[in-house]
Amino acid sequence: xxxxxxxxxxxxxxxxxxxxxxxxxxxxxxxxxxxxxxxxxxxxxxxxxxxxxxxxxxxxxxxxxxxxxxxxxxxxxxxxxxxxxxxxxxxxxxxxxxxxxxxxxxxxxxxxxxxxxxxxxxxxxxxxxxxxxxxxxxxxxxxxxxxxxxxxxxxxxxxxxxxxxxxxxxxxxxxxxxxxxxxxxxxxxxxxxxxxxxxxxxxxxxxxxxxxxxxxxxxxxxxxxxx
Amino acid sequence: xxxxxxxxxxxxxxxxxxxxxxxxxxxxxxxxxxxxxxxxxxxxxxxxxxxxxxxxxxxxxxxxxxxxxxxxxxxxxxxxxxxxxxxxxxxxxxxxxxxxxxxxxxxxxxxxxxxxxxxxxxxxxxxxxxxxxxxxxxxxxxxxxxxxxxxxxxxxxxxxxxxxxxxxxxxxxxxxxxxxxxxxxxxxxxxxxxxxxxxxxxxxxxxxxxxxxxxxxxxxxxxxxxx
Numbered sequence: 309x310x311x312x313x314x315x316x317x318x319x320x321x322x323x324x325x326x327x328x329x330x331x332x333x334x335x336x337x338x339x340x341x342x343x344x345x346x347x348x349x350x351x352x353x354x355x356x357x358x359x360x361x362x363x364x365x366x367x368x369x370x371x372x373x374x375x376x377x378x379x380x381x382x383x384x385x386x387x388x389x390x391x392x393x394x395x396x397x398x399x400x401x402x403x404x405x406x407x408x409x410x411x412x413x414x415x416x417x418x419x420x421x422x423x424x425x426x427x428x429x430x431x432x433x434x435x436x437x438x439x440x441x442x443x444x445x446x447x448x449x450x451x452x453x454x455x456x457x458x459x460x461x462x463x464x465x466x467x468x469x470x471x472x473x474x475x476x477x478x479x480x481x482x483x484x485x486x487x488x489x490x491x492x493x494x495x496x497x498x499x500x501x502x503x504x505x506x507x508x509x510x511x512x513x514x515x516x517x518x519x520x521x522x523x524x525x526x527x528x529x530x531x532x533x534x535x
Numbered sequence: 536x537x538x539x540x541x542x543x544x545x546x547x548x549x550x551x552x553x554x555x556x557x558x559x560x561x562x563x564x565x566x567x568x569x570x571x572x573x574x575x576x577x578x579x580x581x582x583x584x585x586x587x588x589x590x591x592x593x594x595x596x597x598x599x600x601x602x603x604x605x606x607x608x609x610x611x612x613x614x615x616x617x618x619x620x621x622x623x624x625x626x627x628x629x630x631x632x633x634x635x636x637x638x639x640x641x642x643x644x645x646x647x648x649x650x651x652x653x654x655x656x657x658x659x660x661x662x663x664x665x666x667x668x669x670x671x672x673x674x675x676x677x678x679x680x681x682x683x684x685x686x687x688x689x690x691x692x693x694x695x696x697x698x699x700x701x702x703x704x705x706x707x708x709x710x711x712x713x714x715x716x717x718x719x720x721x722x723x724x725x726x727x728x729x730x731x732x733x734x735x736x737x738x739x740x741x742x743x744x745x746x747x748x749x750x751x752x753x754x755x756x757x758x759x760x761x762x
Binding site for chain 1: 691
């Protein structure tokens with residue numbers, strides 16, 4: 309979401325995140341970026357992130373709804389999985405978002421690849437306890453799924469807010485990785501008789517299916533048809 | 536991929552994976568499944584998995600190509616990220632695959648959700664060192680991207696095999712999670728004036744883009760147009 313909380317000052321932020329030992333590329337340096345706008349755009353196009361944390365010494369990776377407000381990510385935590393409990397005083401997480409943009413078919417099996425855009429965020433997640441921040445976070449989660457939807461649904465009431473665990477993760481240790489373009493076959497393979505190129509992949513939205521309980525006369529909203 | 540290695544005997548396998556402390560549901564029990572065919576179908580539809588491991592005590596989650604042969608997953612490891620080095624004698628991983636099938640718009644912000652299918656695999660990954668197994672794993676990785684492609688491309692040569700790090704992860708501690716259907720609004724919200732329903736999401740394939748170096752006369756293969 310491109311909205312910013314009152315009080316944050318996005319204009320003061322540098323155009324790129326600072327690399328760290330964890331976000332510096334170990335290979336494919338040309339594919340890595342710290343550009344803030346690029347990171348935001350990759351995050352904002354996603355419905356789910358994959359949230360990694362350590363439980364009992366072992367890694368756990370769960371798909372999770374998330375939303376963005378400025379430089380903060382809000383993650384819908386499963387109250388049962390231990391994430392929410394562990395987030396006080398703080399839970400070390402790695403949050404990853406990936407879009408596949410194309411299937412890259414090279415002549416050699418070795419050079420097959422995907423065109424993709426991904427963001428990896430490292431940091432300590434904290435459970436949101438402030439009621440106003442929680443309310444804004446829930447709106448951001450809804451608007452991440454369908455931009456504009458939070459204003460056209462019933463806001464969470466006190467009981468729902470109390471039943472919701474949301475973790476906040478600041479965008480500080482962040483990197484993006486992007487692969488674009490065609491296959492990178494070796495020169496000696498260029499004469500091989502195999503088709504080679506890229507098959508583009510995009511998410512497609514089907515015709516909205518109204519709930520059985522939808523009252524007659526309520527049209528599909530513009531923010532849905534605009535998807 | 537639905538192919539099985541000669542020597543494996545899928546008919547001997549029980550129809551479901553055994554739940555463990557890590558794969559038993561902490562909530563939404565009705566959405567969790569251990570059904571082997573369901574797990575396979577979710578895995579086989581994916582291009583990438585999200586592989587989690589622990590590095591320096593902190594979680595790392597990276598998007599990674601993978602393939603399946605029977606009850607084994609093969610994961611393309613980044614030689615630079617420490618995965619490949621750490622996989623001898625074994626790397627504790629959590630491998631997760633997620634498909635988003637629909638945006639679920641409830642009348643209340645609280646009940647917004649996604650329809651999805653996910654698989655979470657826990658286990659110890661080992662680097663593949665056997666040359667024949669590595670060759671089969673690379674074919675599986677290619678066929679995961681486009682089924683049938685490995686037979687229509689140049690197989691990896693000795694140099695490429697040596698340059699490739701592949702981890703094997705057996706399907707043993709596995710669970711699937713599936714949400715389908717419409718929104719679950721509370722009875723007292725059914726009269727609210729908001730549109731409610733599901734927006735289906737599917738991956739769409741665009742027109743294949745031939746590589747600039749493609750020789751004239753090589754048609755787009757059937758296994759690509761069939762996507």
